[in-house]
Amino acid sequence: GCNPLAETGRSKLQNQRAVLNQQILRAVRMRAGAENLLRATTNNKVREQVLLELSFVNSDLQILKEELEGLNISVEVYQNAEETFSIPLVPLGLKETKDVDFTLPLKDFILEHYSQDSSEYEDEIADLMDLRQACRTPSRDEAGIEMLISYFLQLGYVENRFFPPTRHIGVLFTWYDSFTGVPVCQQNLLLEKASVLFNIGALYTQIGTRCNRQTQAGLENAVDAFQKAAGVLSYLKETFTHTPSYDMSPAMLSVLVKMMLAQAQECVFEQIGLSGIRNEFFTLVKMTQEVAKVGEVYMLVNTAMNQEPVKENIPYSWSKLAQIKSDHYKALAHYFTATILCDHELQPGDDEDQQEKALSQLYDYVPEGLMVLAVLKDKVQRKQLGKAHLRKAIVYHEEALRVCGLCKKLRNIEVLQEVLTAAHKRSLLKYAQQETEDDFLSLIQAPDILPKTEHKIETIAPQFSKVKVKDFFHKLGPLTVFSAKQRWTAPRTICLHQEAGELGFSLKGGSPVQVYCLDPVCSAASAGLKEGDYIVSVGGVDCKWLGVSEVLEKLRSVGKQPVEMEVISCQDTAASLHSKSATYSMGMQKTYSLICLAMDEDKIDQTKKAPLKLPFLSWGTKNRQKAASTLCLPSAVAGSSQIKKKLSPFTLFNTESSLY
Secondary structure, three states: OOOOOOOOHHHHHHHHHHHHHHHHHHHHHHHHHHHHHHHHOOOHHHHHHHHHHHHHHHHHHHHHHHHHHHHHOOHHHHOOOOOOOOOOOOOOOOOOEOOOOOHHHHHHHHHHHOOOOHHHHHHHHHHHHHHHHHOOOOOOOHHHHHHHHHHHHHHHHHHHHHOOOOOOOOOOEEEEOOOOOOEEEEOOHHHHHHHHHHHHHHHHHHHHHHOOOOOHHHHHHHHHHHHHHHHHHHHHHHHOOOOOOHHHOHHHHHHHHHHHHHHHHHHHHHHHOOOOOOOOHHHHHHHHHHHHHHHHHHHHHHHHHOOOOHHHOOOHHHHHHHHHHHHHHHHHHHHHHHHHHHHOOOOOOOOHHHHHHHHHOOEOOOOOOOOHHHHHHOHHHHHHHHHHHHHHHHHHHHHHHHHHHHOHHHHOOHHHHHHHHHHHHHHHHHHHHOOOOOHHHOOOOOOOEOOOOOOOOOOOOOOHHHOOOOOOOHHHOOOOOOOOOOOEOOOEEEEEOOEOOEOOOEEEOOOOOEEEOOOOOOHHHHOOOOOOOEEEEEOOEEOOOOOHHHHHHHHHHOOOOOEEEEEEOEOOOOOOOOOOOEEEEOOEEEEOOOOOOOOOHHHOOOOOOOOOOOOOEOOOOOOHHHOOOOEOOOOOOOOHHHOOOOOOOOOOOOOOOOOO
16 A cells, blocks of 8 residues: 555545544534433533534534535545646545554454364464454556555455355444544454445546546546546446445435546546547537537436435535536537537538538427528528527636636636636627627527537446455365365364275365265274265365365375374254344445434334344434434344344443444
8 A cells, every 4th residue: 555654635534534534533422422411410500501512513513524525525535636627526535444443343253163283374464463453545547456456355355255155253344434434343263355346446436537638548548537537336236235324325326437437527528629629510510519429428417416305415515516617518418509500601512411410319309490401501500500509609608707706616726617617708709709689689589409429438347357455364175165164173183093094985076175985983083083974174275175085195104103183074054144233235235324324213113023122323314303323333232133122322322332
């Protein structure tokens, strides 16, 4: 990973994000305590003081959230360092996390479950922790992506080795929401995997915004990066449907995927016009449809951002930027159409049919009383329709400038103001160049432009198989056998004496080999060898990864001398029952949300027996009017399902299982 102390613009933003996360956590804890006191007290004076404190804390939380939004819209830091005259693209910030110490839980599990000396695995555990620490500050390039993917794949090995489906091993993962700053804590490794996936997508967006958009190669790389970001976020949405935080909820991820594809479409348009847009009829028709497509996708993004439940948590400036881009690119579409009509009169040598067909593709309908071919031939009608398009372009430009002026964060982005102002002035100049004497007679309304693109933008699914990783805990043995789901006896030492060159049993299987066809009267059976035992070592040499021929060679190489071998027996295991806090999709567990809104207990039907639910971390944005949000951590232990007492979101707050 990058040097976490490096004073780069991006690292400063991430450090500010980490500080804000801690401040938000403190404020949420204060609000939780105040709400608990408000529910518990009956003293009117105390209630007044608590209500005053709550109003202060809520105001403080709102200010902190606005500061976090300011970090999310600090797009200039992530743009290419070259001088550019383009509207900035929006990257995602990396999710922050707390340190995790795997040492004791993994060493205990190795000793308990695998019956091996856990001190032999200290280096492997340290490598895992070093990789996790490096993933908190990945470099903004393919090397950073590869490192994050390697950690994600390594987590797959760790999950199978050390995380049994029926219990937790005591490792607590804490990740902060990228938009609200609220921490989410789980002992489920799937929170870690989902958050790493989110950061892979976020890093792709940062790579895309960093590309030089003044070169063909830079724009191609930007399109590719945003498509890959959309692919990773889409994979996250489909795989982890019960997500533990707002920024990874299906609704939010759907919006983020749309936004990344829209930015890719924007880069495609810039790529087409990079060498300059020729003032030629058919070229302008193509550019009109392409830029109209960009305006359409940003309009859909803006619509999605203003839907519940995303509206409450998406940065306000992102929504307004999507609206501004939609208006801006729609204005460009009308400007190009006006240029077609005003600058390209039908000449005797021109192909009327081709021009009529091309112009017809721009419209779903034409104004009443007008025909496309008639407009092409009639100079007055061409000019009137062209001026109608210019008027509509000016209206869109003015709306984009108005919205930009209303948003404080966007007003401070100088290049955005410059691009919008320049486009507005260009349309005004074009309109001023046309004759204005007959303007009061022109009642034509410019029709909408039909969007069309020859460059279809789609998500690119993550190619995890391209990154090769080695299981850190390879020494434990083949994963198909030595996993957290399987239970074994402790290794037993068998002293083997060969009788007349015969072992008294056969071997089968891959690695490790398994005993079968055991002669019940042979010396090995008398020493305790059982049918179906797995051989893990011969003569003190580990053979978990050896095949049948290699193990037989070791057994026969000692000749008539007795040899000691270690074997293990598989214990009967109950059917794998997965905890109620997880479900499966596409063969992978899904985590339930740890962020939930406190329910109004008075409205719960007392006659219904609801299943016991754990208290969760929550920052209630949907029910602010109820002031019912609180900060609580999971505190249930094994056997808690037998507890008859009803638990509210505020109980067990100070139990020993709490993190704070």
